[in-house]
Every structure is written in C-alpha cells, then in structure tokens.
Amino acid sequence: MRYLPKSESERSEMLEVCGAGSLEDLFSHLPADVKLNRALDIPDGKSEYEIVDYFREQADHNATGYPSFLGAGVYYHYRPVLVDTVVSRGEFLTSYTPYQAEIAQGTLTTIFEFQTMVCQLTGMEVANASMYDGSSAVPEAAMMAVRITGRDQILTSRTVHPEYREVLRTYAQHQGMPITEFGYDSESGALDLADLEARLSNQVAAVIVQSPNFFGIVEDIKAAAALAHKHGALLVMVFTEAVSLGLLEPPRDADIVAGELQSFAITPSYGGPFAGIIATKEKFIRQIPGRLVGETKDSRGNRAFCLTLSTREQHIRREKATSNICTNQALIALMATVFMSVYGKEGLRELAEQNLAKAHYLADGLPKRFAGPFFNELVVKCNGTAPEAVNEKLLGKKIIGGLPLGRFYPELKDCMLLCATEMNKRGHMDEVKNAF
C-alpha cells in the first residue's frame, strides 16, 4: 500500500460521490463551535537541504559520543556491523506480519533461531517469538502463573526494575491480581529471603525476582525458587541485562523467565523500541502468550517453519486467549538474533567477563553501598554530595554519570547506580572515581 496524498481532482471526484459540493459542505453537519475556521498554524514547507540542516543543528545538542555510566535497564554495548547489514535487508525491514508460512520461510527461520537461542541462554525449554519489551513481559509472566496455578496473588521483589513493577501494576489493576512487594537486605542489596518466606501463602501464584537485580546484585535464584515451590507458587526470573547470562548460571530453577534483550545490539534510542523475551518449561507451553514458531515439514517433506499452537491466541480464542499480544517484535528481535549468532556462546562469555572486569575496576576504591556480588552495575554512596551534583561535575567533563536512586528508592537518595560495560575506557573510569 502506498501512502500518497490525494490529488485535487481525486478529491472533487470523491466529494461528488458523497453528494457534497465542497469540503466545507462535507463537514456542514458539525456544530460551528467545534470547527477551527482557519488554516492550521504550521510553517510553510521547507527544502530538503533546510530540513537536513535543521536536524544536524538539533543533533549537535545531543551528548553523542560521550562515555556513559548510565545503565538501570538500558545498556550501552557494542553493536556488530553485521547487525544493520542483515536487518536493513528489504525482506526483513519492510515486511508486515511476516508469519505466512507460504511466503515467509526466511523470517520464520530467524524467529525459530531466536527462540532456540533464547532457550539456550535461559536454560528454559520453550521461548516465544518475542515480546514488546522486558517490562511488558513481566505482567505476561505473572498472568501465565495465575492461569497455571489457579491462584491470583503476585509477590514481587523491590529489587525488580521500578518501571517494570509500574507496568506490572498497570496490568494488574484490571486483572484482579493483587500485588505485594517484599524487601531487600540492606547490607547485601539482595533479596530478603526471610521477608519473602513470611509473605508466601497458598494464595500466591508467582514470586517475581530479577537477577542481576536493579542494584546490579546477582540473586540466589535457587533459594528463591525453593521457597516459592514450597508454597506451590511459580518463580518468575526477570533480567534487564542479557549480557550477564553469558557468565551466570542459566536460571533453570525458575518456572518462567521474562527479560529484555536491549543489550544485544538494540540501540538505546531514548528507551525503545526494544525486544522482550518470555521462556518457560515445556509443560507450560499452552499458557505461554504470543507467537510461537515451530518446525514442521512441507508437502514435499522438506524441513519448514510455521506458526504453531495458535489456538492460545486472540485471533482464534478471542476473550479466552492467553494474551492480547498477537504479534512479536520481529525486526528488533532479529537484531538480537544476529548479535547472538555473531558472538556465540564463547564470545558472549568473553563479553560478559569484560563487563564484569570493567565494573569491578570501577568499583575498586568507590564507596559501595551493598556487599552482594555484582555484575556490571553497582550502587555507590555519594557521601554528603548530592548524586545530581556528581553527575553535573561529570557532564562538565563530557561524561554521562549514573542514576540518582532517590527517585525510585527514597532510602537511597544519597546513592547512585553506576554501570560499566566493555565500552568504557580506563581513563574515563578514573575520572568517574575522582568525581566522588
């Protein structure tokens, strides 16, 4: 379909068919006081040159090329050149709802590869074709747990990304899913397992934890899962930093894994579009939301791919569908697929090791707030200075600092969340250390 404006003659033709003499005539039934009665106040058209010039000028205000120590759910990683080479192919870039087995074997193959690699990454047995992002994958996982257990309460750790919890609350208020939060240990920054156990009951459908958590601390998924399972609840493991899975043990003890793949060659782009994942055990496959691509055989017996188990989905099951999601994040997920293919298992491990090493170099000598083991993010005390003032100082040196935590955790208002990835150079890390 081409989106071209109609010509004057086409307009008159259409008006004639409607029996209207003019555009004003067509809208004559509208009350006078809702009409604008003047042209919109927008400037005249600009030349292509002027437009390019305008955007260049605006782009100069961006902090392009500044080293960044900001993580908190969106991470600055290297993007292999191959990613855009593959993703910008017209077959991928311009296709819409690319699920027809008859014409979209290429896309379906990449989605199948994606699902396979997500399973390898998470230690799960089945993954869907992707979710919109990590934040919306979390309530989908919670609703899945509600369907599986027949219970309705959700327990979520306060160390799950605060904005993910906000999205969860938005979904939950219309789903009849009461949400309770449990705390973190103020020494380690990890889950408060005693608080979790105290809040568990036979009404809880899911316990939601994030690892590495919002403070960068690696959580004890095994212990959390054991507690949840003891009370008949499922464990949902959330991740925002996919690179960590290159080094950490896959969360096999979890029942559902929900996460964000932005770290895998998806540009930060002011917060999206990203791609989320949801993966689970095969026994829960009927309750997974969204698209699933399966391997099959075509009429000649050749290996082929198609959508499968679609009876879970809205276009067939209507109000009884597992979810409202009737699509996936195909193009963005493809970026992550290419990324995973380029790095491979060993490459991802090396990348994760670099992140770990850089973050620990950054942490060395800084006043750490928490004692728990961390991956590539850590909470640092600003010791009397406002975190915002530290960031101001760094910005003066053309460095983007960390996230002041007071906005999400009032008790940590004198603390900042700093992140270091493979992109951060030693010199810049030393500058950050000197700013505290």
Added chain:
Amino acid sequence: MYPENFRYTKEHEWVSAEGDVGTIGITQHAQHELGDIVYVDLPRVGTVVAQGKTLGSVESVKAVSDVYSPVSGEVVEVNEMLTTSPEKLNDDPHGVAWLVKLRLTTPAELMNLLSCADYQTYIGEKS
C-alpha cells in the same frame, strides 16, 4: 452408538448420572465433527460450574471448541488420561474418554436435556 441411559445437549455433550454424581463427555458426533483431537483442557477438581457454562475446551487439528456443562455441580474428578492421550476422545468418547465427574447440585436439570432418541433426531441420524 448413543447409550440410552445418557442425557444429551444440543452442544453435543452427554451426561450419565449415578446417584448424585454425573459423568460428562462429548458425543461421538462431536468428536467426528472435530476431527483428530490434540488437546483437552479440563477444569480443576473443586471447580463449581453452572448448567450451560464453560467446563473446558477440546482442541482438534481443525478447531478449538468449548465444552459446556450439561448440568450444575462441583467437579469431583477429571480424566487425567486425556492430558497425555487426547486422541482417546476420538476412539471412545462415550466410554474411557469421559471428561469430568460432577457432584450434581440440581439433579432436576437432567430432565431438561435431550433423550437419546431426541439427540439422534437432532443430529439427523434418525428421523
């Protein structure tokens, strides 16, 4: 083909009552219309269901259909065999492939269901 002592619905379920327990399934005609059955979704034991409300669903390679409860009651047993062998529903829908057993709360409801003869007339297998 269609047992005399069963009562039937126009949605193609059957119920066979013994004391206050009713066994519920789908009919031979229903399984034939659905084709190869690949999945059966059953309620949990303890679920209370009213007559005419959804009890579960049956999925075939062609379609997915809701199963409506012919009578009101509480689910006391579900046929676990169907979770691993849904194809039994094609083989023996009036026998081993029953779906659930309900403790009937309103046995009089049985009277507003179709008799064996009426059901067969309804599906056009007997005039």
